[in-house]
Amino acid sequence: MADVWQSSMDHAVAVARKAGEMVRGALKDDRTVMTKSSAVDLVTQTDQKVEQLIIQSVKEKFPTHRFIGEESVAAGESCNLTDDPTWIIDPIDGTTNFVHAFPFVAVSIGFSVNKQVEFGVVYSCLEDKMFTARRGRGAFCNGEPLQVSEQTDALVTHLTCVFRVRGAGTAAINMCLVASGCAEAYYEIGIHVWDVAAGSLIVSEAGGVLLDVDGGDVDLMSRRIVAANNRTIAERIVKEIESFTLQRDDAPLQS
Ligand SMILES: O=P(O)(O)O[C@H]1[C@H](O)[C@@H](O)[C@H](O)[C@H](O)[C@@H]1O
Numbered sequence: 001m002a003d004v005w006q007s008s009m010d011h012a013v014a015v016a017r018k019a020g021e022m023v024r025g026a027l028k029d030d031r032t033v034m035t036k037s038s039a040v041d042l043v044t045q046t047d048q049k050v051e052q053l054i055i056q057s058v059k060e061k062f063p064t065h066r067f068i069g070e071e072s073v074a075a076g077e078s079c080n081l082t083d084d085p086t087w088i089i090d091p092i093d094g095t096t097n098f099v100h101a102f103p104f105v106a107v108s109i110g111f112s113v114n115k116q117v118e119f120g121v122v123y124s125c126l127e128d129k130m131f132t133a134r135r136g137r138g139a140f141c142n143g144e145p146l147q148v149s150e151q152t153d154a155l156v157t158h159l160t161c162v163f164r165v166r167g168a169g170t171a172a173i174n175m176c177l178v179a180s181g182c183a184e185a186y187y188e189i190g191i192h193v194w195d196v197a198a199g200s201l202i203v204s205e206a207g208g209v210l211l212d213v214d215g216g217d218v219d220l221m222s223r224r225i226v227a228a229n230n231r232t233i234a235e236r237i238v239k240e241i242e243s244f245t246l247q248r249d250d251a252p253l254q255s
Pocket residue numbers: 040041042070090092093094095096169170171172188190191195
């Protein structure tokens with residue numbers, strides 16, 4: 001990656017830290033649910049405030065960059081990835097955790113150019129862990145290099161009856177667990193591009209493998225992903241799970 005994106009990445013890390021402070025503060029006194037479109041799809045005022053904080057601060061520094069943010073899309077903005085530099089933002093990944101004070105909550109910022117993720121930042125707010133990756137330059141947690149595990153006996157961070165299962169309740173942190181070598185794999189159908197844009201690069205830069213749940217190449221707009229420490233485990237998951245298709249994130253908006 002050309003060094004031209006380093007200042008964007010530095011800004012992403014700084015604003016993710018600031019956003020994390022806001023999330024930690026709100027955990028103490030502002031976890032009220034504003035809307036609930038399903039049992040798992042909650043929105044709080046903090047989700048919206050954090051997204052605004054990130055977008056405003058990026059706009060000031062990089063006025064030509066574009067955005068895909070969970071709350072902006074919920075408010076009706078389009079979710080199309082173009083070749084332009086684009087910040088893909090999940091202000092609180094793990095909103096249900098946040099509402100319950102379950103201590104795994106992340107700010108996730110992916111940055112894509114020419115539809116390719118160039119860097120990813122996941123800040124696990126309560127653990128105070130800053131996960132970062134730049135394409136071709138490795139993945140790190142608080143500055144320490146990350147490497148996926150060499151285990152062949154898989155611990156998986158999502159539901160399946162074949163593997164041992166743990167789950168943090170946030171796609172971004174689940175993927176960082178794989179990148180850190182604490183779990184061998186994560187898969188999910190139903191996630192969105194903002195949940196996995198940053199985490200997917202962190203996994204692949206830590207030496208992991210990404211697949212679609214049908215075994216093809218991963219497509220960040222398809223709402224499905226398998227992330228594993230190696231291809232054998234990724235392919236075993238593909239074989240074991242029953243896949244299905246959901247409306248893509250970039251499907252045309254219904255008029
Ligand atoms: O909506 P937010 O941003 O909190 O994120 C989602 C998580 O990332 C999923 O892993 C998880 O399974 C849920 O779908 C959750 O909603």
